[in-house]
Amino acid sequence: MAVGASLLSLAFLVAPALAAAPTPRAPRPASPSPAASSPATLEASPTLPAARTTPGPTIIFLIDNSASLPPLDPEEKRVEALEKMFTFLKGRPYRLILFGGRRELFVDDAIKYRNNGQWTDFYFAFDKARELVAADYPPGADLRLVLITDAILDPSPADWADMNVPQGVDLKAHVVEKTLGLIKEMNIPLYVILVGEPPTVSTKGNPERAPGLILDMVQAANGTKAAPFAQSMAGFFSDNGVLLKKFVFRVEPQEGLKKIAPIVTRISTPARPGVEAQFFSALILPLALFLALLLGILVRQFPGPGDVEVLELSLNTPVHVAADRLHKVQDGWSNTGLSLVGDTKEASATFTYQATNLDLTGVGIDTTGLDTTIAWLLPLPLDELRKAIDDINTKGTKDEKIFVLNLDYVAKNLDPKEAERILTSAGPGRRAISAADFLNAKVHLLSDETLRKALLDARAQFIGYGKGGERKELKAGTAIRIGPYGFLVQDVAKGGRRDVRLVLHYDRIPSLLGLKTWLPDRFQQIFRFRRSSQRVVS
Numbered sequence: 001m002a003v004g005a006s007l008l009s010l011a012f013l014v015a016p017a018l019a020a021a022p023t024p025r026a027p028r029p030a031s032p033s034p035a036a037s038s039p040a041t042l043e044a045s046p047t048l049p050a051a052r053t054t055p056g057p058t059i060i061f062l063i064d065n066s067a068s069l070p071p072l073d074p075e076e077k078r079v080e081a082l083e084k085m086f087t088f089l090k091g092r093p094y095r096l097i098l099f100g101g102r103r104e105l106f107v108d109d110a111i112k113y114r115n116n117g118q119w120t121d122f123y124f125a126f127d128k129a130r131e132l133v134a135a136d137y138p139p140g141a142d143l144r145l146v147l148i149t150d151a152i153l154d155p156s157p158a159d160w161a162d163m164n165v166p167q168g169v170d171l172k173a174h175v176v177e178k179t180l181g182l183i184k185e186m187n188i189p190l191y192v193i194l195v196g197e198p199p200t201v202s203t204k205g206n207p208e209r210a211p212g213l214i215l216d217m218v219q220a221a222n223g224t225k226a227a228p229f230a231q232s233m234a235g236f237f238s239d240n241g242v243l244l245k246k247f248v249f250r251v252e253p254q255e256g257l258k259k260i261a262p263i264v265t266r267i268s269t270p271a272r273p274g275v276e277a278q279f280f281s282a283l284i285l286p287l288a289l290f291l292a293l294l295l296g297i298l299v300r301q302f303p304g305p306g307d308v309e310v311l312e313l314s315l316n317t318p319v320h321v322a323a324d325r326l327h328k329v330q331d332g333w334s335n336t337g338l339s340l341v342g343d344t345k346e347a348s349a350t351f352t353y354q355a356t357n358l359d360l361t362g363v364g365i366d367t368t369g370l371d372t373t374i375a376w377l378l379p380l381p382l383d384e385l386r387k388a389i390d391d392i393n394t395k396g397t398k399d400e401k402i403f404v405l406n407l408d409y410v411a412k413n414l415d416p417k418e419a420e421r422i423l424t425s426a427g428p429g430r431r432a433i434s435a436a437d438f439l440n441a442k443v444h445l446l447s448d449e450t451l452r453k454a455l456l457d458a459r460a461q462f463i464g465y466g467k468g469g470e471r472k473e474l475k476a477g478t479a480i481r482i483g484p485y486g487f488l489v490q491d492v493a494k495g496g497r498r499d500v501r502l503v504l505h506y507d508r509i510p511s512l513l514g515l516k517t518w519l520p521d522r523f524q525q526i527f528r529f530r531r532s533s534q535r536v537v538s
Helices: 002-017 039-044 078-088 122-136 171-186 212-226 228-234 257-268 274-298 372-377 382-395 398-412 416-424 435-447 449-456 512-518 521-527
Strands: 031-033 058-064 094-099 105-107 143-149 190-195 248-251 308-313 319-323 327-329 332-334 338-341 349-354 459-464 471-474 479-482 485-493 500-508 534-536
Touching: 058 122, 078 257, 094 122, 105 122, 122 143, 122 171, 143 257, 171 212, 190 212, 190 257, 212 248, 248 257, 308 319, 308 349, 372 382, 372 435, 382 398, 382 435, 398 435, 416 435, 416 449, 435 449, 459 479, 479 500
Parallel strands: 058 094, 058 143, 143 190, 190 248, 308 534
Antiparallel strands: 031 105, 094 105, 308 500, 319 338, 319 349, 327 332, 349 459, 459 471, 479 485, 485 500
């Protein structure tokens, strides 16, 4: 009797708030199904509210009306329990389906909540819910199914006699298969409140110790949102989010309405993204920061993206370097990057800043019978040649001034490629060049700074040893390889403590798991907690 009274009390609570749902169709009168109710029963049944009082989803309760369901609350009387249950919904619309077997279904009829059903068949309960939704609600209506049960499936063989059950198939297994298919087809979110002592099942990924059938049902209705991991995570929070929702709840016999109150409130409240925000701030953000800090530590050591090595070179003096040798640096010792070594046997590469050996004195040119002015100007260095031409323009004779004027005109109009060919010629090629043409090309250099730098400036040379060794002239943007490292030449410029300063930018850096290669450079520069470093090779 206590069982019947408690469940009846739940039915009375559910009934008063029925069908404040958004529906363009007129609601059907409350009636049991499939059997017709007596006139007295219909009069005792509550009528449907005309309109909802609080916005939100419509809750369709499917309440187990079988005799096996334990009391809903061990302390409350029937009416008091229903009144309290009613307040949990806070005026939100709902409907009621009481179910047992196929012939023990009642829709919006709380008087029939007597806890005296002989069977428990979930298929016919969900079939009735599908029929109700199709009749009373438009497509896309915001609906939620709430199943309150002890999860003990007990179908009646007589109820399935005309349902084309394959011969020899276990009835319960067939009912389970049909029920899961129906739930998936309905595509309506399903929540389950389990009442009674929990079975002995693993709690891993199943904190409410729900039977396998219940887990399959919520996954059929809710998809991946009801996966075990998602349910475990949702169990940490007291509300439903947009993505993280808890679909299975358990109420043990001694907990009663105190436990049901927050459950019903949680199910009926519109989803909010606050849960995801809590999940992000409590778990994802700390884990992401921890991972970023860990990766930052792993890539912190020099060299890394943005780091450069500065190599200072003296004119015509080779400098030998090796990779990843223990050497002293400004703030201590290091066994990574480049360091100076004594000879080529220990070196991974050699750098040399070489002056040009281009001859501009006219050696090899036939000077027989030269004009005295040409013979005077031809062997002069460029600086002295410029001064001599200026002196002629200010102090020379009329003929000398005319000669210099013509010389300057021809030199300035000489094609730079032709001038370069004449000046760089050697051996037999130079002997075929006239002294006047060589002087014209030489004077051309005085006004062509680009060609003058290209022909006369000292050049940085690189020689790499070992597999893939190569010889290159170094300019800004040149790629070279030294040991395991790849470099880009960032700058070759005069300055520093010696004649030229060579700046090498790390382009390829070996590291643990290749972290310094595939992690974005900007990420490494932020989370390694050191600025881009510049080291002078020592």
